[in-house]
Amino acid sequence: xxxxxxxMIVDRCGWTDVTVQWVAHDQARLVxxxxxxxxxxxxxxxxxxxxxxxxxxxxxxxxxxRSQQLWTADHDAVFAAARxxxxxxxxxxxxxxEWRTAVDxxxxxxxxxxxxxxxxxxxxxRGILAVTPAGLAHRxxxxxxxxxxxxxxEHLHRGPSTVCALADELxxxxxxxxxxxxxEWTWLIRPWPSEPPAANGDNQTRGIGRGLTDPAVLVCxxxxxxxxxxxxxxxxxPEA
Numbered sequence: 552x553x554x555x556x557x558x559m560i561v562d563r564c565g566w567t568d569v570t571v572q573w574v575a576h577d578q579a580r581l582v583x584x585x586x587x588x589x590x591x592x593x594x595x596x597x598x599x600x601x602x603x604x605x606x607x608x609x610x611x612x613x614x615x616x617r618s619q620q621l622w623t624a625d626h627d628a629v630f631a632a633a634r635x636x637x638x639x640x641x642x643x644x645x646x647x648x649e650w651r652t653a654v655d656x657x658x659x660x661x662x663x664x665x666x667x668x669x670x671x672x673x674x675x676x677r678g679i680l681a682v683t684p685a686g687l688a689h690r691x692x693x694x695x696x697x698x699x700x701x702x703x704x705e706h707l708h709r710g711p712s713t714v715c716a717l718a719d720e721l722x723x724x725x726x727x728x729x730x731x732x733x734x735e736w737t738w739l740i741r742p743w744p745s746e747p748p749a750a751n752g753d754n755q756t757r758g759i760g761r762g763l764t765d766p767a768v769l770v771c772x773x774x775x776x777x778x779x780x781x782x783x784x785x786x787x788x789p790e791a
Contacts, residue, residue, distance in 0.1 A: 552576055552577055552594045553573075553574070553575070553576065553577050553578050553579035553592050553593065553594040554571055554573045554579045556579070556592055556594050556598065556629070557571035557579040557580075557581055557592050558571050559626070559630075560581065560592075560629065560630060560633045561581065563630045564630060564633060564634055564637075566581075566583075566637075568583050568584045568585070569581050569582065569583050569584075570582050570583075570584065577593055577594050577595060578591070578592065578593050578594075579591075579592045579594075580592070581633070588602060588637070589602070590602045590633060590636050590637065598629050600629070600632060600633065600636060601636075602636040602637070627694065627697075628692070628693050628694065628697065631649070631693070631694040632692050635649075635689070635692075647685050647689075647721050647722075647723070647730070647732035647733075649685065649688060649694065649695040650681070650685060650730075650731060650732045652694075652695045652696065653681040653682075653684050653685040653688075653695045654677070654681045654731075656680070656681070656684060656695060656696065657676075657677045657678070657679075657680035657681040657684075658677060659782070660680050660778050660779055660782040661673060661676050661677040661680060661778055663778070663781055663782045664676065664774075664777065664778035664781040664782060665677075665778065667756060669755060669756075670752075670755050670756040670757065670758070671752040671753055671755045671756065671757035671759070671767075672756075672757060672758050672759045672771070672774070674738070674753075674755070674767075675739065675759065675767035675768075675770065675771040675774075675775075676771055676774050676775045676778050678735045678736075678738065678739045678767065678768075679707075679714055679739065679767070679768060679771055679772055679775040680703075680775050680778065680779070681732075681735065682714060682717060682718050682721070682723070682732070682735070682736060682739070683703060683706055683707060683714055683717055683775070684698040684703055685717075685721060685732065686714075686716075686717025686718060686720055686721050687702055687703065687706060687717065689717075689720055689721055690717070690720060700779060700783060703779055704776055704779050704780070707772060707773075707775055707776035707779065708776055710772060710773075711768050711769045711772045714768055714772055715740075715768065718736050723736040724736070724740075738753075738767070739766060739767045739768045740766045740767075740768055741766055741767075742764050742765065742766055743763070743764050743765075743766075743767075744764065745762055745763075745764050748761075748762075751763075751764075759771055759774055
């Protein structure tokens with residue numbers, strides 16, 4: 552059973568460099584040809600997975616040191632979690648799973664609430680709306696698209712501190728954070744000079760909090776929540 556699930560993961564993820572190793576009826580391992588890491592699978596009513604790197608002598612280390620688990624019967628969530636585990640064990644703290652998907656989802660929402668693409672306001676709201684579902688997907692071990700609007704709004708309404716906590720869980724605040732997600736987070740938490748006006752808006756049009764020096768994540772989290780609410784309305788407006 553576990554070996555069959557392992558092969559499904561390998562096939563669905565397109566991993567030509569990974570071998571499925573049988574352990575027991577309900578347990579298997581996914582091991583790359585490089586043997587630098589492995590993913591363990593236990594299959595019962597739902598699926599449990601965890602990842603760890605191998606030791607220098609080629610033997611397996613204690614997975615409790617780098618354990619990430621998922622309990623679900625949803626195959627799409629299993630495949631997404633497997634990709635996430637591989638990314639994390641190969642580049643811990645540096646890769647945000649499905650970041651492009653998170654940005655695309657944020658773009659869809661922001662475009663309906665902020666009509667000026669390329670503005671400071673647009674980038675701030677879109678960035679917050681990318682980091683938040685990416686962090687929730689990481690926390691809940693689900694695909695970005697599976698994060699519900701209700702969950703997204705709940706966490707945005709908790710304020711900037713919650714957005715910052717989700718970014719921390721993604722490793723975006725660490726010195727090792729690199730890549731597009733880390734770059735976007737750096738922009739969201741940087742202070743802005745009050746003068747000249749062009750610098751206050753990063754040489755872009757700025758309406759929200761114009762003149763404030765606070766980071767965008769502090770100024771625009773409420774606006775991000777409003778954007779989600781706006782995007783939920785029918786295009787012709789709420790029903791009377």
